[in-house]
Amino acid sequence: MAVCAALADEELSELDKIMTSRHLAPNEMLVSEGDPLHRTYSLTAGMLRLSIALPDGRRQITGFLLPGDYLGLADEDVHSSTAEAIGSVQLCSFSTREMHALMERYPKLKDRLHSFTRSALRQARDNQMILGRLAPVEKLASFLLALSARAAEHKLSANPLSLPMSRTDIADYLGLTIETVSRSFTKLRNTGMIRLPDPQTVELIDMSALEAVAGINVH
Amino acid sequence: MAVCAALADEELSELDKIMTSRHLAPNEMLVSEGDPLHRTYSLTAGMLRLSIALPDGRRQITGFLLPGDYLGLADEDVHSSTAEAIGSVQLCSFSTREMHALMERYPKLKDRLHSFTRSALRQARDNQMILGRLAPVEKLASFLLALSARAAEHKLSANPLSLPMSRTDIADYLGLTIETVSRSFTKLRNTGMIRLPDPQTVELIDMSALEAVAGINVH
DNA sequence: CGAAACATTGAGCCGCGTCAAAACGTGTGG
DNA sequence: CCACACGTTTTGACGCGGCTCAATGTTTCG
Structure with missing residues (x-):
């Protein structure tokens, strides 16, 4: 668990005391935009999507959280985005009060x-x-490269890359429609840069071509 | 100066010791993407633009810094974006080493x-x-509202709002072309939501209409 | 096996980008 | 003070790319 990576044993056991475990079913909502910030979370398994919605229903996904990532970093007193499970999710939950106390110590x-x-x-x-x-x-292209790089950092498979999120999620993340996302997948496949064994799995074939297309802006 | 707002007198004088003052001419570059992070800055007067560039010259402005804002928040060891003065700029400069030491104390x-x-x-x-x-x-609309709100926070004029940056800057911030930015200004003017005494000055006439157009997503 | 959800493909249209010209504002020099 | 030139903004005309609407294909589950 990545929050604890810098902690000594004694500190770890303290963290353990204030922590509770929780499971989310696919598509279950963890927190909603505007909810008071009572707890923060550290993801241990699965994937979360963070999103903001407009009154008319338009949605922007601001990020996907991988195991080890932390939820609640940006917020002061209310959650600024909605967090939902993509597949099945396992996470640790902390009271913000207790977490703050621990951070002081x-x-x-x-x-x-x-x-x-x-x-x-x-x-x-x-x-x-x-x-x-x-x-x-x-x-x-830049989405696939960035996700692959993060998967590697988080000890997940970086090359046959798993895409647990739907095309709609990807579209709402990239500011596109699902149709355009699908057509873009097809283009990358037809130019031989990727393979798509099934819709939730991508093989990155020609990394340097992908990087060229993405503008190598993937930190 | 906003970094110091939470500091006692003794602490302030310590901060003062490690601080050096600096001036930038219009369009002068302060730091460039990829530069090693030796100093951080606190803006005291004027406006800075933060931007990222693609190899082919496309540019995205990630933010505008107002007096009181701090430069170098996101970065670990290199600057992740270019910072340039928009008009004439005055700022305080800190060695990151000394700043870190002070943060520990x-x-x-x-x-x-x-x-x-x-x-x-x-x-x-x-x-x-x-x-x-x-x-x-x-x-x-949401750009104008957000800038106006921030201007108010920073004790600047919120309603006859000053736009020191060029249309190109606004375009690169909003992911548009200058033509589309200009046409959008015209639309807002023709619907009576704003007035444009001159290109660098906007009067926000109908705030609630602007908020409706923006989707009220301006926290 | 049928139904439902999701992904892909197709056809057509509209909006934004592109290219081009005009208007505006500013500063310089005659 | 005017004339001119330069940079910036605005406006115009047009084409293309991505969105909309619609149909087909694919997989999963009851």
Whole structure:
């Protein structure tokens, strides 16, 4: 569990005391935009999607959380985005009060969470570039490369890459429609850069071609 | 100066010791993407633009910094974006080494910077929604409202709102072309929501109409 | 086996980008 | 003070790419 990576044994057991375990079924909502921030979470298995919605139903997915990622980094007193399970999800839950107390006692813990926050900020800024300036195929290529790189960091399979989220999720993440996402997958497949054994699995065949298409802006 | 807002006198004088003042001419570059992170900055007057560039020259502006804002929040060891002065800029500069040392001695300082980082993350995520899901007029409306709100927070004029940045900058921030930005200004003007005494000045006439157009996603 | 959900493919249209020109504002020099 | 030139913004005309609407294909589950 990645929050604890910087902690000594004594600190770990303290963290363990205030932690409770929780399971989410596929598509179960964990928190909703605007909910008061009572608990924060650390993902141990599965994938979460973070999203913001407009009054008229339009949705923007701001990120996907992988095992080891932390939920609640951006927020001060209310959740700024909705978090839902994509597949089956396992996570640890902490009361923010107790977590804050623990952070005061163990500065390493605080530093670690802040390092997470900085990393999330860098990623959000890269996403701004992707959303604002890339064409659909470029968006998809950079999405696949970034996800593959993160999968590797999180000790998951980086090359036959698993895509547990739906095409709709990918579309709402990249600012496209599902049709355009699907067509972009087809283009990447037809140019031999990827293979699609099934819709939730991608093989990245020609990494350097993908990087060229993506503009190598994948940190 | 906003970094110091939470500091006692003794702490302030310590901060003052490690601080050096600096001035930037219009369009002068402060740091470039990839530069090693030796110094961080706190803006005291003027406006900075943060941007990321693609190999082919496409550019995404990830944010505008106002007086009181801090530069270097997201970065670990290199700058992840380019920072340039928009008009004439005045800022305070800190060696990251010394700043880190000071943060260890005064936890309040550290907490304050981390609060800045969280706030920047929330803003970056709102930007993702704006970039991914809003139509041009909606983008512009939400940009104007957000800038006006921030101007108010930073004790600047919120309603006859000053736009020191060029149309190109606004376009690169909103993921549009300058022509579309200009046309969107015209639409907002023709529907009576804003007035444009000159290109760098906007009067927000009908706030609630603007909010409706923007989707009220401006926290 | 049928139904439902999801993904892919197709056809047509509209909006934004592209290219081009005009208007505006500013500063410089005659 | 005017004339001119330059940069920026605005407006116009047009084409293309991605969205919309619709149909087909595929997989999963009851």
